[in-house]
Amino acid sequence: MTETALWLDGNAMAGLLEETFGAEMTAVVRRCQSCGQPHAIGKHRLYRGAGEVLRCPNCGDVALRISVLPDRNVVEVRGIWRVAVPRD
Amino acid sequence: MPISRGFRGRRAEVDPTRVPPGQYVVRDFPVLSAGPTPHTPLDEWSFTISGAVDEPVSWTWEELLALPTESITVDIHCVTKWSKLDTTWKGVSVDTLLEGVDTEGDYVTAWSDGDYTTNIPLEDLTGGQAWVAHTYGDEPLEPEHGGPARLLVPHLYFWKSAKWVRGLELMVEDQPGFWEAAGYHNYGDPWKEQRYWSD
C-alpha cells in the first residue's frame, strides 16, 4: 500500500463535519497555524486512526481532530477557519 | 436502529472468552493512522530512553537488532472494535531496554516519528508486558503497520502500541498523549472496555 493511499481528502469527512458543525464545511478556508497557507477543508488530508485527523495539505500539521464517542463528538480545531454561516 | 438482514461483516467465529467486551475478531490486519507513514532511513534511525532518567540511553538500528530478541504470540485489540488473535511478533522487551536505567518517573510518554505520542504507566511497560517489535509474522514489520519498529503493549488498546516508535520519555507527571487528549481513555484496558474519557 502506497502512502498516498492512506489518506482521503477532506471531502470524505463532509458528513461528520456537517453533523458536528451543522453546516457544510468542506468549502471553508483554513489558514494553517504552522505554515500559514490557506486551503479549503475539502482539500485537507483525512487520516483515520482511533478518531479522525485532518491535516494541512501543505505542511501536514493537524487542522482538526474529531473523536466520535457514544454520547458526543470531541472536537479540536486548529488554525484560523473563516466560516460564513447563512441564517435562515 | 434497523437491523440489516444478513449483514455480518468480515468477522471470524472464535472462542468468546478471548474477546474483550464490544470487540469483533477480524482476519485481516486493518491499517489505521493518525498521519502519514514516516520513512526514516535506518542509518538515521535511533531509539532513545530519556526524560526523568539519570542518563539518556540510545540505540542505533543495528544496536537494537543486536539486543536479545523474543518471539511472542499475542491478541491485539483496537479501540475501533476489531481484535486480531494470535498475532506473532519478534522484538526487544522493554525490560531489556530499561535495564540499568534509573528513573524517578512512574509514567512514560512513548513518542514516534510524526507527531504521535501515547502515555502509559511505567509499570505497564515492564514485567514482560511490552516490546519494541520489529518483526511481524516472519517478515520485517511493514511501514504501514509501524515499521521499522513499533511499541507493542498488547494488554492495552492498540493505540497505545505506538507505530514508528522512536523513544520512551520517562515522566514524573502523566501527560495525555495524542488520542488521550482527544477523547480517549487515559489507561485503555480492553477488558474493562476503557475506550473513552467517560468510561
Added chain:
Amino acid sequence: MPRAPIRWRTVAVSEVVDETPEAKTLVLDVPGWPGHAAGQHVDIRLTAEDGYQAERSYSIASAPEDAQLALTIERIDDGEVSPYLAGEVRAGDEFEIRGPIGGHFTWRVSDGGPLLLVAGGSGLVPLMAMLRHRADQRSDVEARLLLSARGLDDVFYRDELARLENVAIHYTLTRRRPEGWTGYARRVDVEMLTEVGPAASEHPLAFVCGPTAFVEQVADGLVALGHPPDRIHTERFGPTGG
C-alpha cells in the same frame, strides 16, 4: 445547496439491478429525501443482529431529477460492506443512510462547462449522476467523459452511455480488450488527456473520480497541461472503501 439537517435515516431497498458481474445498483425508497446535487454521496450504516456496525460512503448515481435515489456499488473481494450491498441485499432490506453530503464535488447545469469527466472504475458513479442531470435538463453544455476500466464488461451503464446524446465518450481499457479494439489501452496519461481535451484554454470544469492513485495522477496531469487547480474537482475513493 439544500440545508436540511443531515442525520441517519432508515431506507428500504426498492429494487436491485445488476450492472456488471461485480456491481449492482440499489434503488432506494427514501421518504422525505431533501434532494441532492449530482456528485454528492451518502454515508451508509449497516447493523448486524448482534449490534456490530460498519459505515461506508457511496456516491449517488441518480440524477437530482429522479424520483428515487440510486447507488451503484461494486463488490470488492474481502470487503466489509460491499459484498453485502452488492451481493446479499435484496428488495425490502433496510439500512441507514446519511446525506446528501459533499459541497465540493457537485455539478449543476448552471455551473456551465465545458465539462471534462474522468473516471477510474467505480469513480464513474458520481459522474454518471452529472451526465444524467445534464440529459434530464436537456443541456447543451459541452461534455466529455474519459473512462478507465479494466475491461468493457466492468463498465457500468454501458447501454445508457451509448444512448447519451452529444457526449464524447472515450474508454481506456487497461487489462482486457475486445477483439479489434482500436481505443486506448493504457493508464490515463498526459498524452491521452491532451487528445481527449478540451485544452486548458477553453477553461473546462474537470471532475475526476476513482481510486486515490488514479485521481492523483490524472489531477497532476491536468495541472501539467495548464488547467488551473480550482477548475479541477477530485473525489478519491480510498483503499478502505469496501
